[in-house]
Amino acid sequence: MSQPRRLAGLLALTTFALYLPVAWYGFVNYDDNLYITENPIVQAGVTWAGVKWAFTTGALSNWNPLAWLSFMTDCGVFGLNPAGPHLVNVLFHAANTALLFGLLLRLTAKVWPAAVVAALFAWHPLHVESVAWISERKDVLSTFFALLALLNYARYVEELKAKSSKAKVYFAWCLAAFALGLMAKPMLVTLPCVMLLLDFWPLNRVAGLAFRNGQLATRNRQLLLEKWPLFLLTAVSCSLTYWAQKSGGSIVPPTPVPLLRWLGNAPVAVVGYLGNLFWPSGLCVIYPRPDHIAPASVGWSVAVLLLISAAAWQGRQTKPYLLTGWLWFVGTLVPVLGLVQIGTANQAMADRYTYIPAIGFFIAVVFLVRDLVVRIRLPKIIVTGATIGLLLACILAMEHQLQFWRDSETLFRRAVAVTHNNDIALVNLGAALEGQGRYEAALAVDLQAEQLTPNRYQIHHNLGNLLDQLGRPAEALTEHRAAARLGPEQPFLHYGLGTALVNAGQTGAAVQEFYEAARLDAHDARPHLGLAEIYLQQNRGPEAVDELRAALRADPNNIEVLTFTAQVLAASENPSVRNGQGAFVLAAKANLLTGGGRPTVLDVLGMACAEMGKFDEAQMAAQQALAVAEAMKLNKLEPVRQRLELYKNHQPWRESFGVTNLPAKN
Secondary structure (H helix, E strand, O other), rough: OHHHHHHHHHHHHHHHHHHOOOOOOOOOOOOHHHHHHHOOOOOOOOOHHHHHHHOOOOOHHOOOOHHHHHHHHHHHHHOOOOHHHHHHHHHHHHHHHHHHHHHHHHHHHHHHHHHHHHHHHHHHHHHHHHHOOOHHHHHHHHHHHHHHHHHHHHHHHHHHHHHOOOHHHHHHHHHHHHHHHHHHHHHHHHHHHHHHHHHHOOOOOOOOOOOOOOOHHHHHHHHHOOHHHHHHHHHHEEEEHHHHHOOOOOOOOOOOOOOOHHHHHHHHHEEEEHHHHHOOOOOOOOOOOOOOHHHHHHHHHHHHHHHHHHHHHHOOOOOOHHHHHHHHHHHHHHOOOOOOOOOOOOOOEEEEHOHHHHHHHHHHHHHHHHHHHHHHHHOOOHHHHHHHHHHHHHHHHHHHHHHOOHHHHHHHHHHHOOOOOHHHHHHHHHHHHHHOOOOHHHHHHHHHHHOOOOOOOOHHHHHHHHHHHHHHHHHHHHHHHHHHHHHOOOOOHHHHHHHHHHOOOOOHHHHHHHHHHHHHHHOHHHHHHHHHHHHHOOOOHHHHHHHHHHHHHOOOOOOOOOHHHHHHHEOOOOOOOOOHHHHHHHHHHHHOOOOOOOOOHHHHHHHHHHHHHOHHHHHHHHHHHHHHHOOOOOOOOOOHHHHHHHHHOOOOOOOOOOOOOOOOOO
């Protein structure tokens, strides 16, 4: 085996071994619940219904079907064991390390600089977040395809220079890999620009950077034109991302924050990323955006960036890697600098955003140091020792950072410890403690968050939910009222207030809040479910059915909506409500979406079959529900057994419905 192959294998194996501790880590309550642990469609594994959903959903305000499919594959193979998806992330990161080494070696023919860049990429602590956070499969997966695209682009250029017919084949592979990468994470939209940078160095395809009569040289225009299919994919990805952000409610009015805070954060963040690359201390999962950014900080940051840019431009002839590396770093950060304002813009920066940009930084630094070492003829033993020392320091810092991802409590305690006034971290820490049943400790943390930002509706909303858990409904109602008052345009706050009013017996007021929540968000089924349950309790069957149908229109693939509606149509004591055929269609759809792996869905499917008089099928569905529930070691199986006995006697199941189990208010 050649030396480069041995090096690639060694880099990948070492990376995998260093990240192996994540196999013992769990899911965290920051997006992992939305992507996996509370997502029944994903938990069903790869199904035709799931594939269709992945390509048509704008869930979590992004269009990334390949990421969804990868999580479905995880669940199909590993179930809900977090070790599996953790190790898949590590495998992708190790593969990316080997691919990066191979790419740089092909581009530069410099073995050791390529190896050092790949090692820094693999072991820098700033990349721990992208690997140890299951939800950030998007990073490692998209980068895998991005590197494949760049490798195929490099081969395309080689074949083009040799005037080989294979050039078109490699360009097609490059295009396919880029498309797959965009389907994993749209942050890759700047990759065609990276290819243009590689055209400058090290591919040396650019005919100078000077303008001629106001236009680029013909050769340089050709480099732009050859990439039009890549830029077209970028435009499509941007359009789909905008659609997903808009449908997810993340597109906000243009001026929710002061102009200086909005624009000023970009240069400050870039300098912050540079600082963390050089000295990665105090890393954490959430860096809150400050309420005020001093003009001096913005000015100093802009000055630093201009100086580095000027130096890179000045050295474009003698040290072209500086310009390529620097523009790679800054350019690939542009989509995540907040210049296009999305959501509430509460984060100043994020470690995961450096996963691809840092490659450019490492290229610039490593090749600059190599040139300096050659120029001053530094002894090889000193260079080797310094390189080993640097990489060992990265490994130690990486292992230190890795331990904070063990669980949600550790993760957010770290964020609280190394940042100031981090109410987002406090809220998530409170949720972690609440998830452990430590309600009093969670309440103390949430109250601390409330002291920091008393006018933030999310905190009052969380306090209301927590006080509900503590059996303090009057105080919970007060908090929910405060949340709705502070965020009157937030539909989930009206829904939360509605459920609190239901718990307080104020169903008339609850109806108004549910109607307001439904008005504000046409895609949220929960307010319609709340209204349906109230109407069922009041024996207003036709109105309840209307609301259930509205819930289905709002969210046609929601498992809870499908299951509850089917249950009402199959088992209601009110004959004017029952519709066995309609119940069966909905229950069958829910069963298809969940891959036959949800006992509650199978149980309702049995109810629907019984209502239709198909008691043999009802018995089979109930028996399957029991078998799946027993395999999952679930309790409360007696009601299913009771229904099974009824089906054996050719009797359907009947029940009354009241306001008892409204969906979560989060």
